[in-house]
Structures are given as structure tokens and as C-alpha cells.
Amino acid sequence: MKIEEITLDQLDGVEFIEDKSRELSREVGDGLAINALSGGVDSSVVTMLGHKALGNRLKTYFIDNGIMRKGEPEQIAQWFGALGVPIEIHDAREQFFSALKGLTDPEEKREAITQTFYKDVFGDLVRKSGAKFLLQGTIFTDVEETVAGVKRQHNILSQLGIDTQKEFGYEVIEPLIQLRKPGVRKVGEALGLPLEMYNRPPFPGPALAARVIGEVTPERVSLVREATAIVEEELSRTGAFQYLAILHEDRVTGIRNGKRDYGFQIEIRCWNSTDAKTATPTRLDFDILERLALRMTGEIPGVVSVTYNITSKPTSTIEAI
Numbered sequence: 001m002k003i004e005e006i007t008l009d010q011l012d013g014v015e016f017i018e019d020k021s022r023e024l025s026r027e028v029g030d031g032l033a034i035n036a037l038s039g040g041v042d043s044s045v046v047t048m049l050g051h052k053a054l055g056n057r058l059k060t061y062f063i064d065n066g067i068m069r070k071g072e073p074e075q076i077a078q079w080f081g082a083l084g085v086p087i088e089i090h091d092a093r094e095q096f097f098s099a100l101k102g103l104t105d106p107e108e109k110r111e112a113i114t115q116t117f118y119k120d121v122f123g124d125l126v127r128k129s130g131a132k133f134l135l136q137g138t139i140f141t142d143v144e145e146t147v148a149g150v151k152r153q154h155n156i157l158s159q160l161g162i163d164t165q166k167e168f169g170y171e172v173i174e175p176l177i178q179l180r181k182p183g184v185r186k187v188g189e190a191l192g193l194p195l196e197m198y199n200r201p202p203f204p205g206p207a208l209a210a211r212v213i214g215e216v217t218p219e220r221v222s223l224v225r226e227a228t229a230i231v232e233e234e235l236s237r238t239g240a241f242q243y244l245a246i247l248h249e250d251r252v253t254g255i256r257n258g259k260r261d262y263g264f265q266i267e268i269r270c271w272n273s274t275d276a277k278t279a280t281p282t283r284l285d286f287d288i289l290e291r292l293a294l295r296m297t298g299e300i301p302g303v304v305s306v307t308y309n310i311t312s313k314p315t316s317t318i319e320a321i
């Protein structure tokens, strides 16, 4: 089925919320829907929209997959607690890490995350809760890039011919699928979400796993988590579209305390973009870059080299895998 885009000009936030709430309520009927809140803009907006439309016919989980950013579970619980939206935290760290064990190919890593998320974790939650629907924040760009064969975004299912009812035992509802990121932010604002929430830089579904080149282990995620925290602290003031840190697979020879240190390489990316479809690197001040390098090598054990990506999308993509 062809999806019609709703452009930012065409979008009336309040009307969109009313229409989608009616549709959602009709579709779910007196059944139960569940959704996973990751704290990203799309999942936060879909959670709020779902709660407005369905009330206690929607149960929201925060899936702790072990690949989230530093302090993320606490931050999300605090934000949604303040909005009066109940969230249940579900610990699935072991399931994700064992599915990712030994995998280095980007598409295989994505597939492992998709299967663990939809089949194992959600399959279980659906069976336990008796839900018939999964509500998720897929947006227009996710579909476009997956269908174009750029990357398989982990939340794309039916557009790839996957029958979720048959394969996982539940139906997926995607109320934001006609919108791009600026449209999602506009709906977030109309829903009354705080600015810091709907204006957050985008964050990928596969979370920090999208920023680990090579095998995703708890140790390697923890390195990239620290690097991400530093990048976010230092670059949030730039107003850039997105900024991130990537852990490279290869190590390089470095020097520490006068001795050889065969250590890790971190790559920083900072993007100017409006919709993530194309992007250019931000012309960061060299002082900022130097501070980033100093902090990464000083605060993260084992990091000896820090680089800045100067490539545009295309040929680069925003994330690393």
C-alpha cells in the first residue's frame, strides 16, 4: 500500500491528533494495545498520542535492551511520570546481548535486534498481557530508506512484506507513518509534550548498537555510551540536527605516559540537516573539536584517537551501521 506523505505545510497538529485518536480508538476497540517507549522523539510522540486516544487500553513499556544512552531509563521515567503516563520497565538486556553475540555485519546486527525486539521480547509481552496491537512510531523517512534499500530500519515490517500477525501474533499500528521528523515535532508540541522532549535530536531505533562498528558487547557499548554522553554535553549548544560518537572496530597505536598504548578510536559526527534524508557536517569550531578530543582521551579508558567526520550524506549515512 502506498503511503501518502503529509508535508509540514499541510499538517495541522491539532487536527492530526483528533483524526489519529479517532482512528486508533476505532481500530483497538475494546482490546488492548502495547507500545515501547525508547525516549526518542517518535516513540515519545506516539506514546503520548496513544495515551490520549486509548487511556488504559494502552500499556507502555520501556524496554531496557542494554544499548540505551547514559541515564536514559531514569530520564524517561521522570519525564513521563511528570506527564502522568504510567511506564513499566522491562529488563531485556541479556536477551539482546546474547542475540548480538559474535555478529559484525551491520544488517545481521539490525536483523538480530529486530527479531529480539519483535519476536522474543514483544512476543512474550503480548502473550502475557493479552494485547492484540503494537503501537509504534515509524515515520515516513524510515520507510523511504528501507524500501530504497539504503538501510533496513529496524522498525520496518509490513513494508517489507512481513505479516506481523502471522509471524509475531499481533498487529502493528503506525500513526506517524505519513510524517517526517519536523512534522512529528509539530504533533509533539500540539500534544503538550515539553520542548526538551519533542525537540530532542533524533536517536536511532537500534540505539547505541548503530554506533558500534563490529561486535556489540556490553563493554563496547559502555565505551560508546561514555563517548555519546560527552558529545551530547559538548554539542547540544550548537543547535545541530544530530551529533553522535562511533566506536571503530580497529584499534590503533597510540601513546600514553611515554608508552605504546594500542587503543580505541572514536569518530565524532555532527550533522546539519532538516529531514535526515541528506545532511552535511557542521563546521564546528576547532576549539570545540579539541575539547572533545581531550575529554574522550582523558575520560574514557583506552581511547587514544578521536576523528571528526567531514563527509556529507550521501555518501555517508548519519549513523555508522
Ligand code: XMP
Pocket: 145, 151, 152, 153, 154, 155, 202, 203, 204, 205, 206, 210, 242, 276, 313, 316, 317, 318, 319, 320, 321
Ligand atoms: P541514517 O543513518 O540512515 O539515519 O542516515 C537517518 C536517520 O534515522 C535515524 N534512525 C535510524 N537510523 N536505523 C538507523 O540507522 C534505525 O533503525 C533508525 N531509526 C532512526 C538516524 O538516527 C538518523 O536521524
